[in-house]
Amino acid sequence: MITRTNIKSGEYYDSVTLMEVAQGLLELEGVVDAAVVMGTPANKGILAGADLLTPEAQAAVADDLVIAVRTESDEVAEQALALAETLLEETGKVSEEGGMLSPPKTMAEALKRLDGANMVLISVAGRYAGGVAHEALTQGQHVFLFSDNVTVEDEIALKELGREKGLLVMGPDAGTAIINGVALGFANAVPAGPVGVVAASGTGLQSETSSLARMGVGITQAIGTGGRDLKTAVGGIMMLEGLKALQVDPATKVLLLVSKPPAPGVAAKVLAQLGASEKPAVVCFLGGDPKIISAAGGIPAETLEEAAYLAAALAAGQDAESSLAQLAADNAKLQVEAQKLRARLQPGQKYFRGLFSGGTFCYETQLILKELGFKVISNAPVDKKLTMADSNDSVGHVVVDLGEDEFTVGRLHPMIDPTLRNRRIIQEAEDPETAVIFLDVVLGYGVHPDPAGSAVEAIQAARALAKAAGREVLFVASVCGTPGDPQNSVEQEAKLRAAGVQVLPTNAAATRLAGYILDF
Amino acid sequence: MAIQELFGQPLKAVNIGLESFTESLHDQGTAAVQVDWRPPLEGYVELTQTKDGIDVDAANAEALERIRTGRPLLVGMGIAREVIPGMGARMILHAGPPVEWERMCGPTRGAIMGAAVYEGWAESYAEAAEMAAAGEFEFDPCHHHATVGPMAGIVSPSMPVFIIKNETFGNVTYTTQNEGLGKVLRYGGYGDDVLKHLKWMETDLYPALASALAVTGPIDLRSLIAQALHMGDEVHNRNRAATSLLFRQITPAIIETSEKEVAQAVLKFIDSNDHFFLNLSMAALKAMLAAAEGINGSTVVTVMARNGTDFGIRLASMPDRWFTAPAPMVDGLWLPGYSEEDANPDIGDSSIAETGGCGGFAMAAAPAIVRFVGGTASLALSVTQEMYELTVGEHKFFTIPALNFRGTPLGIDVRKVMASGITPFINTGVAHKNPGIGMVGAGLVRAPKKCFVDAFAALKEISE
Numbered sequence: 001m002i003t004r005t006n007i008k009s010g011e012y013y014d015s016v017t018l019m020e021v022a023q024g025l026l027e028l029e030g031v032v033d034a035a036v037v038m039g040t041p042a043n044k045g046i047l048a049g050a051d052l053l054t055p056e057a058q059a060a061v062a063d064d065l066v067i068a069v070r071t072e073s074d075e076v077a078e079q080a081l082a083l084a085e086t087l088l089e090e091t092g093k094v095s096e097e098g099g100m101l102s103p104p105k106t107m108a109e110a111l112k113r114l115d116g117a118n119m120v121l122i123s124v125a126g127r128y129a130g131g132v133a134h135e136a137l138t139q140g141q142h143v144f145l146f147s148d149n150v151t152v153e154d155e156i157a158l159k160e161l162g163r164e165k166g167l168l169v170m171g172p173d174a175g176t177a178i179i180n181g182v183a184l185g186f187a188n189a190v191p192a193g194p195v196g197v198v199a200a201s202g203t204g205l206q207s208e209t210s211s212l213a214r215m216g217v218g219i220t221q222a223i224g225t226g227g228r229d230l231k232t233a234v235g236g237i238m239m240l241e242g243l244k245a246l247q248v249d250p251a252t253k254v255l256l257l258v259s260k261p262p263a264p265g266v267a268a269k270v271l272a273q274l275g276a277s278e279k280p281a282v283v284c285f286l287g288g289d290p291k292i293i294s295a296a297g298g299i300p301a302e303t304l305e306e307a308a309y310l311a312a313a314l315a316a317g318q319d320a321e322s323s324l325a326q327l328a329a330d331n332a333k334l335q336v337e338a339q340k341l342r343a344r345l346q347p348g349q350k351y352f353r354g355l356f357s358g359g360t361f362c363y364e365t366q367l368i369l370k371e372l373g374f375k376v377i378s379n380a381p382v383d384k385k386l387t388m389a390d391s392n393d394s395v396g397h398v399v400v401d402l403g404e405d406e407f408t409v410g411r412l413h414p415m416i417d418p419t420l421r422n423r424r425i426i427q428e429a430e431d432p433e434t435a436v437i438f439l440d441v442v443l444g445y446g447v448h449p450d451p452a453g454s455a456v457e458a459i460q461a462a463r464a465l466a467k468a469a470g471r472e473v474l475f476v477a478s479v480c481g482t483p484g485d486p487q488n489s490v491e492q493e494a495k496l497r498a499a500g501v502q503v504l505p506t507n508a509a510a511t512r513l514a515g516y517i518l519d520f
Numbered sequence: 521m522a523i524q525e526l527f528g529q530p531l532k533a534v535n536i537g538l539e540s541f542t543e544s545l546h547d548q549g550t551a552a553v554q555v556d557w558r559p560p561l562e563g564y565v566e567l568t569q570t571k572d573g574i575d576v577d578a579a580n581a582e583a584l585e586r587i588r589t590g591r592p593l594l595v596g597m598g599i600a601r602e603v604i605p606g607m608g609a610r611m612i613l614h615a616g617p618p619v620e621w622e623r624m625c626g627p628t629r630g631a632i633m634g635a636a637v638y639e640g641w642a643e644s645y646a647e648a649a650e651m652a653a654a655g656e657f658e659f660d661p662c663h664h665h666a667t668v669g670p671m672a673g674i675v676s677p678s679m680p681v682f683i684i685k686n687e688t689f690g691n692v693t694y695t696t697q698n699e700g701l702g703k704v705l706r707y708g709g710y711g712d713d714v715l716k717h718l719k720w721m722e723t724d725l726y727p728a729l730a731s732a733l734a735v736t737g738p739i740d741l742r743s744l745i746a747q748a749l750h751m752g753d754e755v756h757n758r759n760r761a762a763t764s765l766l767f768r769q770i771t772p773a774i775i776e777t778s779e780k781e782v783a784q785a786v787l788k789f790i791d792s793n794d795h796f797f798l799n800l801s802m803a804a805l806k807a808m809l810a811a812a813e814g815i816n817g818s819t820v821v822t823v824m825a826r827n828g829t830d831f832g833i834r835l836a837s838m839p840d841r842w843f844t845a846p847a848p849m850v851d852g853l854w855l856p857g858y859s860e861e862d863a864n865p866d867i868g869d870s871s872i873a874e875t876g877g878c879g880g881f882a883m884a885a886a887p888a889i890v891r892f893v894g895g896t897a898s899l900a901l902s903v904t905q906e907m908y909e910l911t912v913g914e915h916k917f918f919t920i921p922a923l924n925f926r927g928t929p930l931g932i933d934v935r936k937v938m939a940s941g942i943t944p945f946i947n948t949g950v951a952h953k954n955p956g957i958g959m960v961g962a963g964l965v966r967a968p969k970k971c972f973v974d975a976f977a978a979l980k981e982i983s984e
Contacts, residue, residue: 010591010687011917012746017925063740102902103556106909106940110534110553117553118526123537128559132536134566142526146537166521182531182550185541189548221527245523416540445544486547 001032001070004077005054006084008065012038013088018065021087028083030076031069036084039064107132111139121184122171123147129172130154137161137169144184145171145226152233155226159237169238174224175202176444178209185224186415188444189484193218194315196252198242200225200259203358204284204304206444206480208258210489211308211506213482217315220252221245227359230262236270243270247277255281256311258304260363261288271296282310286360287367287382304364305508331512338516341502345435345517346471352376352518353428354399354438354511355421357414358480361440361507362401368508369397372515380404394428397518399438415447422458429462429473436474436514437462440507441496443481443489452479452492456499463500474517475501478510561973563980564938567819570983574817576935580912583812583820583836584931587876588916590808591687593738594800597730601677604665604694608677610641611658615673615869616827617842618661621652625828625847625864627708630955631672632657634710638718639676645710645956663823663834666810667694668802668869670795671706671951672828679718680726682800684741686807693810695803697721697729700793707951707958708864720785728786732773739769741804745878746917748797749928754886755801756870756879757947757962762797763790802869805876813839819979820912821932824875824944824967828867828951833971835934838978845970850950852963862960864953871946871967877915877930880945880964881907885920885928889947903945903964904929910936910944934979937972 013021018036025034035052037043039060047053052068060066069080104110111117120136122129126149133150136143137158145158150172162169170177170184176199177184181192188206190213197219199205205222212219223242230236239257246252255274262270262285274281274296283298284307290300299320301307306327313323352369356362359380366382379391380401388398391406402414402421414421421439428434437459441451448454459475466473477496481489493503504510532551535542545552568576601607612632614624624632629649636648636657651657662669669675681694703709705718733739744765751761767790774783790796809822818836825832832842847865854860873879883889884904887897901922907929908914914927932944943966950961 010740010743012743013919014750014921014925063743102905103554104909105556105558105906105942106936107534107536107555107557109909110536110555114532114534114551114553116530117532117534118529119531119533121533121535121537121541123535123541124557125559131560131564131566132557136534140521141534142523146541166523166525168523168526180527180529180531182533182548183544184533241523245527249524249527251527445547446538446540 001072002074002077003052003054003068003070004081005052005057006067006081007039007056007060008067010063011065012063013065021084024087025069025080025084028076028080030072031080032072033070034080035066035068037066038062039066107135107139111141118142119144119179119184121146126150126172130158133158133169134161137165137167140165140167142168142179143170144177145169145174146185147171148173152228155228156234159229159234163237163241168223168242170224171226173228174226176205176222177224178219178222180221183445186442186444186446187222188213188480188482190482191218192220194220194251194253195256195311196220196246196249196254197222197256197258198225198239198246199223199257200227200229200239201360203360203442203480204258204286206358206442207304207360207507208256208308208311210480210482211305212312214505215308215312217312220249227260230259230266230270232263232265236262236266239270240273243273244276247279253279254311254314255279256307257281257283258307259285260360261285267292271298274298280314282307282314286364303368303508304360305506308506330509334509334513335516338513338519341474342517344472344474348432349435349471349473350518351394351433352397352399352436352438352514353394353434355424355428356399356401356440357403357418357421358440358442359401359403361478361480362399364507365399365438365511368511369515372512372519374515374518379406394431400424415442415451418448418451418454422454425455425458425462426465429466432469432471434473436476436517438510438514439475439477441477441479441492443479443485443487443492445486450487452487452495456495459499459501475499476504476510476514477501478504478507480507558941561938561941561969561976563973563977565980567935567979567983570817572816576817576819579815579817579837580820580931580933583815583818584912586689586811586815587808588930589688590742590811592684592693592741592804592807593687594682594733594741595685595738596683596733597680597726598683599677600675600679600681600694603681603683604667604675606665608658610656611660611677612636613660613662613665613667613669613673613675614827615662615669615671615867616825617830617832617844619659619827619829621659623829625867626954627864627867627951628672628674628828630708630710631674631705633955634705634714635674635676637710638715639678661825661827662869663825665694666692666806668799668806668872669696669706670698670798670802670870671868671949672708673869674705678722680722682803684800684803684807685738686811689811691807691810693803693807695799697725698793698796698799700789701795701959703958707949708955709958710956724782725786725789728774728778728782729770731777732770735773735777736770739766741800742808742917745801745804746919749878749882749885749918750921752886752888754873754879754882754889754947755797756873757949758794758886758889759797759801760794762801763794766797766800767791798870801878802872805872805878809872809876812836819934821875821934824871824946825869826866826871828864831866831968831971833967833975835975835979837982841978843971843975843978845968848965848968850948850961850963850965852950852961854961855959858952858960862952864951866946866948866965867951868948870948874944874946875932877911877918877928880947881930882918882920882928883945883947884922887922906942907945909940910942934972934975938976943967943969943972
């Protein structure tokens with residue numbers, strides 16, 4: 001039998017803690033008796049009674065911590081004394097019981113509290129966002145960077161760091177992503193399935209995932225890269241890294257890439273990467289050259305709608321042609337419908353007025369109307385020459401992106417706060433030349449709880465106003481969302497229809513209907 | 521690591537910014553923590569290494585270790601002029617960073633006037649003020665002499681002081697005997713009754729304590745503070761338990777060594793003064809913190825002190841430089857008959873408590889105090905929890921029962937103050953702004969941002 005003591009001079013612990021430590025020592029195999037006490041006379045008496053009072057313990061004073069063990073061997077005695085140190089250290093570790101913790105004020109503290117955290121969402125002011133994102137990456141976290149106004153230099157540095165560490169850097173200015181089935185930012189509730197999406201556009205990502213969901217097709221991941229990713233300076237770092245990850249992801253069977261036309265060098269890099277896997281890849285470079293995509297082995301799509309149809313067909317094991325034929329047939333029906341609607345307009349009502357909350361919908365609409373032969377101006381034009389003189393004043397065919405900076409300084413994005421668009425609906429209805437007021441109604445997590453209901457109030461006021469002036473304004477809208485969204489797309493569409501709005505399942509279809517109405 | 525390793529794992533998110541994102545994540549059944557974020561202070565950048573290649577984290581780890589392994593013992597007493605290093609014959613030490621007579625606040629001036637008459641340098645308080653203005657006394661911060669003093673912090677050459685030795689590192693600190701509450705010198709009070717009490721402290725209290733200490737031998741202040749934290753003190757604004765513990769330790773020796781009448785008066789005084797231990801906790805923490813001074817590259821704060829005009833901090837890596845800002849007003853509760861309008865800006869060396877992981881930083885240990893400073897018990901917990909975000913680590917010996925015996929937050933890191941925009945919380949008493957009146961209240965105050973912004977700018981210079 002071995003009796004050993006360790007005296008820790010000047011260390012004070014309360015007696016309950018010490019009893020717990022002693023209990024821990026007794027649980028160690030080979031420990032016969034153990035005491036961990038302050039060296040007061042009373043405690044020394046207890047030690048003596050337990051035959052643990054070594055000469056060292058006898059010499060201890062009230063301020064000394066005495067650790068005494070009796071064990072079967074020297075080895076166990078060493079172990080026990082070491083264990084006592086560990087247990088004493090652990091007494092100070094945080095407990096999260098009781099829910100009395102105040103909210104963490106720093107990322108470091110939040111990461112400490114959320115064991116296994118793997119994603120940091122950042123939506124602080126742009127000038128701070130880069131630093132916060134850098135800290136997150138340094139901590140080994142994937143990043144969803146919603147903030148805009150982050151410099152391109154910071155974006156490059158962040159994405160290079162992300163690439164080096166094998167971490168996602170979604171953004172800056174990433175509106176949407178769906179990772180492991182969880183919607184980040186403004187995203188929709190969509191089912192799991194075989195399509196993996198990488199998009200440089202938040203609205204584009206929402207549109208694709210929602211359209212696929214309507215066709216019963218789910219996704220693996222939907223990675224948002226932020227709008228600048230495919231510019232020459234950034235070089236498509238995140239689209240490439242996202243694409244590579246989906247290429248090796250066994251659950252992903254079909255790839256779907258969405259962006260405005262990238263810089264040529266960047267497009268080449270992204271398309272070259274397609275060759276790294278056998279998985280079919282639908283590529284929608286809105287308004288870009290489809291030939292380079294085909295040449296690289298990708299399947300080009302001209303619109304967001306077409307991209308979703310193609311990806312859905314591939315996911316179902318069907319060929320792409322049949323889905324395009326379906327689209328053409330739907331189109332023919334739209335033309336018939338347009339004829340009827342056109343009859344309700346007065347002479348002099350001839351212009352299209354598109355009021356958008358989604359930037360990529362605004363872009364897609366411009367491309368389709370241009371294709372149909374219209375000259376459309378915008379505050380976010382596809383062609384710089386077609387810039388509006390004044391974003392607040394519509395002249396001719398106009399599409400306005402209400403998510404652009406001139407409308408969002410000091411106020412929330414129109415997907416969250418539709419006040420500005422509702423006002424603009426009235427303004428456009430007052431113009432006797434307005435024929436069609438066109439809306440994108442975007443649903444999902446993070447956005448307004450009832451965007452259709454909010455728009456309907458303005459629509460009813462606008463209709464009354466036009467009626468009093470002896471004319472009718474036609475309303476055309478698309479709803480981007482799913483029945484599983486917090487707003488429920490079925491209910492949202494019903495509200496719009498009840499208010500006399502022509503509701504189409506996609507922005508492209510809605511745009512064509514409006515185009516056909518005005519095509520006289 | 522590769523991106524695809526994330527796929528298929530449960531997503532667990534930290535959200536910084538729009539709270540609706542956290543709500544959306546919770547609606548989806550996803551684990552998410554919202555950060556109550558605020559922007560970093562102006563001028564913040566990442567700082568990991570000095571020009572000389574010193575790793576800041578390693579330097580701070582060393583500073584933390586030195587501070588928390590220090591073992592301050594009350595070893596004896598002496599007269600200021602005989603024991604305090606560099607104490608001049610006509611020198612008056614004051615709390616906080618350096619300040620000239622012209623810029624001194626009312627309570628500091630009042631206490632200096634009282635001390636000058638106490639020393640016999642002036643006949644009247646008016647004469648004392650004239651002499652002070654004429655530059656006849658030498659003023660110096662306590663901190664320049666390993667000394668700390670609460671409120672005005674006045675130490676003059678004849679005053680008796682406690683001597684505290686950090687047994688681990690050998691450094692020594694000094695502090696006066698606490699005068700009690702009411703109209704007292706440290707709150708700027710002066711007058712015959714104030715001086716009479718000071719004289720009694722010199723002729724009766726001091727010899728009684730000194731001879732008692734000779735009998736008890738060194739008293740372990742670290743152990744005493746550790747116990748007091750488990751008894752509801754945070755040893756800045758509440759010292760009731762610590763004073764009682766000290767009382768238990770020294771009473772037999774006082775009875776043994778002093779005449780009966782003296783012993784009775786001394787014990788009655790200590791028993792009636794809940795803050796008797798305050799000066800000792802301050803000097804103990806000063807002794808622990810001073811051991812970290814001179815560690816190159818460390819961004820740890822080793823001093824926070826106020827003179828009623830300015831608030832100043834000093835760093836482990838730059839122990840001779842003060843970074844100052846105007847002293848803030850205290851958000852407090854007021855004694856009957858007084859209001860915020862009577863209050864002097866923040867004053868005293870007692871914020872050494874917070875610097876050393878006690879006071880506001882240990883408020884979770886002292887829920888009873890929140891009524892005194894105007895708050896709820898949950899505030900006490902949240903203040904301490906918030907301070908963990910500013911510190912390099914935690915105390916080894918000072919622990920908090922309500923936080924499952926977690927060590928108190930220790931080692932304020934200027935970088936963390938800058939990055940988080942959170943400034944240290946201080947529990948404090950409040951003096952009347954005019955000389956000669958005394959205490960008017962107590963409350964909470966935050967250290968001013970500017971001190972940390974300036975200190976960080978200086979740190980950047982040595983790291984570029």
